[in-house]
Amino acid sequence: MYEVLSIEEASMTRYVHLRNCETGAIEHCFDDSDVRDEDQKDFGFMKVGERYDCKIMLFGGPLEPDEEITEKCMVCRQIGPIEKLGLYNIIPVESGGNIYYITDDDAEEIGNIDEFVYVATRKDLVQVDDVISPRLLWRYNG
Numbered sequence: 306m307y308e309v310l311s312i313e314e315a316s317m318t319r320y321v322h323l324r325n326c327e328t329g330a331i332e333h334c335f336d337d338s339d340v341r342d343e344d345q346k347d348f349g350f351m352k353v354g355e356r357y358d359c360k361i362m363l364f365g366g367p368l369e370p371d372e373e374i375t376e377k378c379m380v381c382r383q384i385g386p387i388e389k390l391g392l393y394n395i396i397p398v399e400s401g402g403n404i405y406y407i408t409d410d411d412a413e414e415i416g417n418i419d420e421f422v423y424v425a426t427r428k429d430l431v432q433v434d435d436v437i438s439p440r441l442l443w444r445y446n447g
Contacts (some may be wrong), residue, residue: 307332307359309351321348321430326356328402334361334430338438346436360432362395362406367415368422377425381405383418390431391441398423406431 307323338347394409
């Protein structure tokens with residue numbers, strides 16, 4: 306469960322700042338759920354001060370052997386099997402007591418996902434309560 310601390314609107318997207326109600330961790334999440342089809346639900350219903358069940362996807366990739374550890378690096382471990390979210394397969398991982406998700410493509414690149422360092426360049430909201438980001442409901446074939 307996450308509490309919405311603030312929402313920053315941008316021209317096409319927004320940034321949602323959340324607090325994990327269990328761990329106290331503050332998450333700065335990218336929300337582009339409103340850039341797809343107008344007929345699909347987005348996360349515009351979220352309100353500051355309210356609480357929601359959220360899934361946060363990590364974007365980036367595994368730490369390369371020649372890369373240095375930075376503040377974007379997270380030590381992660383897989384905590385469950387592959388799940389289906391929209392049209393995509395995602396894998397739950399834990400880092401610092403917080404649950405995130407990575408793509409199955411990332412998992413293939415990592416190989417041994419018992420414990421790994423992930424460089425999270427961005428965190429995206431991909432599900433809020435029962436609403437899935439429209440971005441996960443279509444697949445680009447270009």
